[in-house]
Amino acid sequence: MGQPFTNNSFEDKKIECLQAEISLLQQNIKHLEQQLSEIQQSCRHVFKESYVMRKCVKCHFAESKYY
Numbered sequence: 001m002g003q004p005f006t007n008n009s010f011e012d013k014k015i016e017c018l019q020a021e022i023s024l025l026q027q028n029i030k031h032l033e034q035q036l037s038e039i040q041q042s043c044r045h046v047f048k049e050s051y052v053m054r055k056c057v058k059c060h061f062a063e064s065k066y067y
């Protein structure tokens with residue numbers, strides 16, 4: 001009594017589709033992070049300080065006050 005596997009093709013396609021979309025979004029994230037980092041690198045930061053970190057009000061670049 002073998003289980004029929006013929007019905008799995010829809011799921012297969014769906015999974016392939018999701019994986020393709022994930023990899024597309026990951027590329028998109030990389031691209032956006034790149035853009036953000038370029039903006040932050042060229043920003044003349046205006047920091048707003050808190051107890052543990054300071055954050056630029058213009059580009060939201062944040063760094064810890066303790067290294």
Ligand SMILES: [Zn+2]
Nearest residue numbers: 043045056059
């Ligand atoms: Zn900045």
